Amino acid sequence: MPALPDGVPVPDDGALPRWVGTARSGADDDGGRGGDSGRRFGVYVHVPFCSVRCGYCDFNTYTAAELGGGASQVAYASTALREVELATKTLADVGLPERAVSTVFFGGGTPTMLPAGDLVRILDGVRDAWGLEPGAEVTTEANPDSVTPSSLEELAAAGFTRVSFGMQSAVPHVLATLERTHDPARIPDVVRWARDAGLRVSLDLIYGTPGETLGDWRESLEAAVATGVDHVSAYALVVEAGTKMAAQVRRGELTLPDEDDQAAKYELADELLTAAGLSWYEVSNWARTADDACRHNLAYWRGHDWWGIGPGAHSYVAAEAGRATGDEGAGRAGVRWWNVKHPRRYAAALEAGGSPGAGRELLTADEAYLERVMLGVRLADGLDLDVLRPAGRRAVAGLVARGLLDGAAALGAGGVAPRAVLTLRGRLLADAVVRELTA
Numbered sequence: 184m185p186a187l188p189d190g191v192p193v194p195d196d197g198a199l200p201r202w203v204g205t206a207r208s209g210a211d212d213d214g215g216r217g218g219d220s221g222r223r224f225g226v227y228v229h230v231p232f233c234s235v236r237c238g239y240c241d242f243n244t245y246t247a248a249e250l251g252g253g254a255s256q257v258a259y260a261s262t263a264l265r266e267v268e269l270a271t272k273t274l275a276d277v278g279l280p281e282r283a284v285s286t287v288f289f290g291g292g293t294p295t296m297l298p299a300g301d302l303v304r305i306l307d308g309v310r311d312a313w314g315l316e317p318g319a320e321v322t323t324e325a326n327p328d329s330v331t332p333s334s335l336e337e338l339a340a341a342g343f344t345r346v347s348f349g350m351q352s353a354v355p356h357v358l359a360t361l362e363r364t365h366d367p368a369r370i371p372d373v374v375r376w377a378r379d380a381g382l383r384v385s386l387d388l389i390y391g392t393p394g395e396t397l398g399d400w401r402e403s404l405e406a407a408v409a410t411g412v413d414h415v416s417a418y419a420l421v422v423e424a425g426t427k428m429a430a431q432v433r434r435g436e437l438t439l440p441d442e443d444d445q446a447a448k449y450e451l452a453d454e455l456l457t458a459a460g461l462s463w464y465e466v467s468n469w470a471r472t473a474d475d476a477c478r479h480n481l482a483y484w485r486g487h488d489w490w491g492i493g494p495g496a497h498s499y500v501a502a503e504a505g506r507a508t509g510d511e512g513a514g515r516a517g518v519r520w521w522n523v524k525h526p527r528r529y530a531a532a533l534e535a536g537g538s539p540g541a542g543r544e545l546l547t548a549d550e551a552y553l554e555r556v557m558l559g560v561r562l563a564d565g566l567d568l569d570v571l572r573p574a575g576r577r578a579v580a581g582l583v584a585r586g587l588l589d590g591a592a593a594l595g596a597g598g599v600a601p602r603a604v605l606t607l608r609g610r611l612l613a614d615a616v617v618r619e620l621t622a
Contacts, residue, residue, distance in 0.1 A: 190542030193520055197273050197538025200545065203502050203518055204277030222501060223285040225482045226309050228263060229493030230294040231526055232256055234329075237362040239392075239420060239428040243495035243524050244292040258530070260301040263492050264308040265533040270490045271312045273538075279500070283314040285487075286479035289323040299334040303341040305492075310342070320344055320478045324387075325373075327365040332376040339380040345477070346377045347385040347416070353406035354399045357392045360437070362427075367406070374410040383475065385414035390448040392420055393428075393437035400448045401455070408459040413471040415461060417452045419445050446611050453607060464563045466610050484558040486551075494529035494539070497521045501551075516551035519544050557617045565592055565604035566620075575620040579603060587616050 233244045275281070287309055289302060302323060309315070322345035323338065335346065352358050353367045370386070377384045386407045390400050407415055422429050422439060431437045453463060461469035465484060470476040482489065491498045501517035520543030523529050532539040546554075556575070559566035568576055582588040587609035595601035609616055 188521065188542065188544065190520070190544045193538055193540030193543050195537050197269055197540050199273055199277045199500065200515075200518055201277055202515060203500055204279045223482050223487040224282040224313070225286040225288070225479055225487065225489040226284050226313075227479075227489055227491040227493075227496055228287065228289045228294070228305055228309075229491060229496040230259070230289060230291040230297060231494050232259075232291065232296040233293050234296065234326075235362065235364060236427075239361055239422060239426055242292065245526065256297060259297060259526075260304045262530045262533055263305050266492045266539065267305075267308045267312050269533070269538060270492070274490075274500075281313065283316045284309055284319060285316045286320045286482055287315075287322070288479040291324055293326050293329050294323045295325040295329040295334065299337040299341075302338060302343075306342060315342070322347060322477065322479060324349065327369045327373045330373055330376070332379070335377050335380040335382060339382050343382065345383040345385065347387060347414075347477075348373055348377075350386045350403075350407060351389045352392065352395070352399070353403040354395070357395045357399055357403070360392050360394055361389065370406065371410050374412055383414070384410075384412045385416060385477065386410065386412050388415060388417045388452075389420050390417060390452065391440050391445050393432070393439055395440070397444075397447060397451065401451060404452055404455045408455060413461070413475040414469070414477065415456055416468050417449070417456075418467050419449070449611060450607065453610075462563070463610075466561045466605070466613055481562075484562055486555060486558065491522070494522055494526045495524040516546045516548050519546060553621050556621050560603055560605060560617055560620065561613060563604070565589075565602035568593070568601040568603060571603070571620060574622055578619045578622065582609070582616060582619060587612060 229243070231244050233240075233246055236244065236246055287306060289305075294302060306321060315321075319342075321343045323343060324347045326349050330346075338346070348370070349363075350367075350370050351361055351363050353370070355367065358365070358367065374384050374386075388403055388407060390403075404417075422432055428437065432439055453469075456469040457463075461471050463469050464473075464476050465480070468477065468480070486501060488500045489498060497519060498521070499517060499519045502515055520540050522539040523532065523541040529539045552572070555570060556566060559570065568579060571579075579588060579593050582603075583590045583593050586606055589604040589606055589609075591597075592599070592602045592604035603616075603620065605613060605616065
């Protein structure tokens with residue numbers, strides 16, 4: 184698992200810098216975006232448990248054998264609710280306006296390793312603490328072999344609205360390389376169960392597994408499309424240092440695909456998903472309609488606020504641009520922090536009445552600008568060119584000429600403000616586009 188980022192210590196009580204609340208409360212001009220500058224508030228709940236650790240995974244997850252004593256799955260819901268209590272106090276202490284939660288996302292790990300009743304308890308705690316916006320999106324990730332019709336019905340009845348299944352592939356030998364344990368034949372069943380329960384359904388796919396052919400990838404895409412789901416995520420496999428798969432690659436037991444293979448698989452995904460009526464709205468995500476897009480992830484990409492519950496979870500609160508005050512707050516754009524990684528340390532900190540925060544960073548205006556461009560460009564809506572600094576605006580013409588940005592969008596065709604919108608080729612080279620726009 185990767186190390187946590189460098190940062191400055193979090194106070195024992197988890198207190199946020201005073202300038203975050205000072206900068207945002209009482210702001211007179213919200214740019215027409217609604218109360219509190221229109222920033223939505225989401226909650227991420229990290230559930231760190233898995234039945235097995237997949238060889239490619241570097242997420243903060245643990246099997247029962249790895250955890251040992253002191254980090255009981257049985258007690259996890261109660262532990263997470265302690266952090267909800269801490270969060271409400273911490274936000275109130277700096278005078279941030281109280282906002283209902285717009286999205287809740289249970290990720291992992293495998294959240295559905297917990298009983299449905301435990302997930303419902305945590306959701307109820309979030310609802311009691313802040314309230315949920317009307318029509319709030321509530322998602323859980325799930326492995327196909329970790330749900331039943333009754334568990335999905337229980338989640339839907341309690342207010343969950345989406346489930347995202349980790350399908351990854353429909354091809355047995357690819358799943359074996361990834362060390363995924365589910366039977367691909369189960370995918371149509373779990374999709375049907377979820378829909379029967381009234382849940383929206385997304386399927387997550389991975390391409391670029393060692394040994395996966397273009398034909399294998401086509402088979403996986405066609406299997407996903409055949410279920411009729413309204414959302415698909417397709418991510419290129421990244422083999423992170425320290426994982427079992429990285430060691431297999433280093434020893435020559437597995438061979439990674441080259442960049443051309445990855446590009447061909449992305450282009451095939453876009454072709455087949457588009458033909459099935461799903462449109463890309465973010466570089467790695469396709470949805471049938473705007474309502475089918477994952478609103479929680481869109482909030483990340485658009486720079487809204489969220490609190491991350493759980494070991495290793497990250498949180499973010501922005502300061503209203505140009506309003507941070509005081510010596511510490513001058514020039515700051517927001518604060519990001521993260522919790523200790525191990526579930527035992529996480530639980531111990533909360534049981535002792537303190538914060539599980541491990542570190543934080545106080546973002547400068549330059550850092551916030553880089554993130555806004557990097558994330559905004561990934562969206563099909565693109566990035567308003569007025570956001571760019573002069574050097575970035577000057578780079579747009581060259582990027583259009585090279586076929587990386589859409590020319591009509593950059594000119595503001597159709598009466599829409601000029602925007603930087605990636606072409607298909609630009610999506611393949613999104614990182615390079617961002618480097619030029621932020622140079």
